[in-house]
Amino acid sequence: MSQQTIIVKRDVQAEQKADAEVERVRLGRRGTLVVNLLSSPGSGKTSLLEETARHFAGRRSMAVLVGDLETDRDAQRLAPLVPVAQLTTGGACHLELPLVQRGLTALGDPAVDFLFIENVGNLVCPASHDLAEHLRVVLISTTEGDDKPGKYPKMFRTSQAMLITKLDLLPHVPFSVEAVTADAQRIQSALQVFACCSLTGSGIQEWCDFLEEQHQLQLAAYHEPAGNR
Amino acid sequence: MHERSLVQNLLKQVRQIVAEQGGGCVSEICVQAGDLSGVEPLLFAAAFEEMVPAVFSEECQLKLDLVPVTAVCAHCQHEFEVLDFQFHCPECQSGSVDVIQGDDLQLISITLEPKDSHEGVSA
Numbered sequence: 001m002s003q004q005t006i007i008v009k010r011d012v013q014a015e016q017k018a019d020a021e022v023e024r025v026r027l028g029r030r031g032t033l034v035v036n037l038l039s040s041p042g043s044g045k046t047s048l049l050e051e052t053a054r055h056f057a058g059r060r061s062m063a064v065l066v067g068d069l070e071t072d073r074d075a076q077r078l079a080p081l082v083p084v085a086q087l088t089t090g091g092a093c094h095l096e097l098p099l100v101q102r103g104l105t106a107l108g109d110p111a112v113d114f115l116f117i118e119n120v121g122n123l124v125c126p127a128s129h130d131l132a133e134h135l136r137v138v139l140i141s142t143t144e145g146d147d148k149p150g151k152y153p154k155m156f157r158t159s160q161a162m163l164i165t166k167l168d169l170l171p172h173v174p175f176s177v178e179a180v181t182a183d184a185q186r187i188q189s190a191l192q193v194f195a196c197c198s199l200t201g202s203g204i205q206e207w208c209d210f211l212e213e214q215h216q217l218q219l220a221a222y223h224e225p226a227g228n229r
Numbered sequence: 230m231h232e233r234s235l236v237q238n239l240l241k242q243v244r245q246i247v248a249e250q251g252g253g254c255v256s257e258i259c260v261q262a263g264d265l266s267g268v269e270p271l272l273f274a275a276a277f278e279e280m281v282p283a284v285f286s287e288e289c290q291l292k293l294d295l296v297p298v299t300a301v302c303a304h305c306q307h308e309f310e311v312l313d314f315q316f317h318c319p320e321c322q323s324g325s326v327d328v329i330q331g332d333d334l335q336l337i338s339i340t341l342e343p344k345d346s347h348e349g350v351s352a
Contacts, residue, residue, distance in 0.1 A: 002343065003256070003340060003341070003342055003343070004250075004253070004340070004341045005338050005339070005340045005341075006246060006250060006338060006339045006340075006341065007337070007338050008242075008246060008336045008337060008338055008339060009335060009336070009337055009338075010242065010335060010336050011333045011334070011335055011336075012235060012238050012239045012242060012260065012333070012334040012335065012336055013235070013238055013333065013334065014242075015238070015241075015242070016238065092231075092234075093231055094231050094234075096234065124231075124267065125231035125267065127267055128231060128235075128266070128267035128268075129231070150314065153265065153314035154265050154267050154332075157265065157314070157316065157328075157332075185324065186314075186315050186316065186317065186324075187314055187315070187316055188316065188324075189316065189317070189323075189324025189325060189326075190324070190325070
């Protein structure tokens with residue numbers, strides 16, 4: 001046998017993406033919208049989820065998978081409000097689908113309206129991994145600076161929405177909502193932008209309205225008769 | 230640092246392909262990383278060097294090519310290279326553009342040597 005070069009030209013993550021699509025369709029068909037929340041550490045993902053749970057209480061069901069390197073502190077905060085499972089990565093900088101599926105199993109695979117994945121705080125690695133989400137939302141807090149989209153383009157390019165958090169601190173920090181929006185929309189023109197403050201509740205209604213709208217829009221395709229898909 | 234996870238996926242994929250080919254000794258793996266793939270080339274190469282001996286052999290070389298991001302405008306169909314991650318069509322200024330290259334990590338090719346030329350390199 002002589003030297004042989006085999007041309008492949010295949011996405012290295014093709015298998016992972018295909019697995020994620022299968023899971024996305026499975027969850028979508030039963031009416032669960034999967035929302036992947038990504039941001040830097042400390043941007044307010046857990047506080048946002050607490051407020052979202054309070055807003056939806058008694059009207060919409062939700063569950064949360066919490067990704068962290070260590071501890072279950074965020075899961076403990078959310079547990080009184082919603083079903084929650086901790087995904088401890090033990091040092092890994094992002095979540096991958098098998099860990100998410102393990103978390104779903106730990107929760108008893110509940111048929112909730114919304115499944116939130118609170119990703120590991122990191123604006124780099126999580127952007128490269130499909131977790132079967134229907135909606136990818138990047139959070140950026142006013143304390144982080146308004147120059148982040150240009151510095152972490154993949155995260156903003158692959159998200160459908162950007163949520164500006166800690167709006168109450170705006171008078172005290174050098175942060176421009178207009179500048180960060182323009183920077184992000186140069187990378188992803190279709191990016192929908194919201195601003196909120198979990199402490200005061202400002203913007204939570206708009207955020208939850210957006211989730212309701214996305215639930216209807218994104219899952220509509222799964223409700224069509226099989227012949228139309 | 231998620232490059233280790235990507236290298237793991239790469240080596241798994243290569244092993245499957247080599248098995249489909251009926252075995253062989255892998256001497257080179259060519260991959261292409263786009264500017265929007267999230268791959269840091271130095272970290273990827275370091276992870277490859279560390280992980281490849283467990284699957285193939287230290288003699289198995291990585292050839293990593295970097296490719297720019299290119300996109301096509303959904304409005305006027307103009308194809309262009311995306312510079313500085315500004316996803317706007319230079320012709321019509323539309324922001325509605327689809328990335329056609331540079332947002333993933335691709336396994337391009339595998340070079341297999343005769344089994345007896347590299348002892349212990351086979352999959």
